[in-house]
Amino acid sequence: MKLIGSLTSPYVRKVRVVLAEKKLDCPFQEENVWSDDTAIGGSNPLGKVPCLVLEGGEAVFDSRVIVEYLDTLSPVGRLIPASGRERVEVKTWEALADGLLDAAILARLEATWAGRNDAERCQAWIDRQLGKVHSSLRAMSQGLGDKPYCSGSHFSLSDVAVGSALGWLEFRFAQLDWRTAHPNLARLMDKLMQRQSFIDTRPR
Structure with a gap:
C-alpha cells in the first residue's frame, strides 16, 4: 500500500503519525491537490488527501477511516479502544x-x-x-x-x-x-x- 498526501496537511500528518506509531512501512507519494495537473482524482474522487491506496488498487480516504483501518493492521501500540x-x-x-x-x-x-x-x-x-x-x-x-x-x-x-x-x-x-x-x-x-x-x- 502507499499513502498519497501533502507534507503540510494536518490530516495527512495524523495518518503518518499513526503509521509511525504502529511501525507500519508505507511509501509516501507527495501530491499537491491544488495544482492544475494533480492526479489525485484518479484515486479519490473528492480530490482530497490523505488517500491510502491498498495493494489491490482500492483507495481508502478520509483520515478518520484510514487511521481506523491502520490500527487493525498491527497489535503494536493500539491507538483506538475496541469498544x-x-x-x-x-x-x-x-x-x-x-x-x-x-x-x-x-x-x-x-x-x-x-x-x-x-x-x-x-x-x-x-x-x-x-x-x-x-x-x-x-x-x-x-x-x-x-x-x-x-x-x-x-x-x-x-x-x-x-x-x-x-x-x-x-x-x-x-x-x-x-x-x-x-x-x-x-x-x-x-x-x-x-x-x-x-x-x-x-x-x-
Missing part, C-alpha cells in the same frame, strides 16, 4: 480536533485563496470560523485538564489528532497564541513533540 465508552471518547476527541482544523482551513482559504480578490473576501466568515477554532481550543483544554494525555494516562489517537491540529495552528496561525491561553495544551504539545513520530512529520 465501549473508551472508544467513543477517543473518536470524539478526533472529531473535535478535525472539526477545529476544518474551521481553521476554511478561514485560511477565505483569507488567502488566489481564486478571490481582496474585495471578494468575507471577514465575517473568517471571524465565524475562527470563533469555532477558539471554542474548540477551550473544549480541548477543559477536557485535558491536568491529565497526562487527552483520554487519560495512555497515549492514543486522541493525542495524535489533537497534536496534529495544534501543530498546524502553530504552522499556519502563529498569531493565535493558543499556548498562552491554554498552557495545559502547550505542555501536551511539547510532550508529543518528543516522540519521533511527531518530530519526523512536522509540517514544512
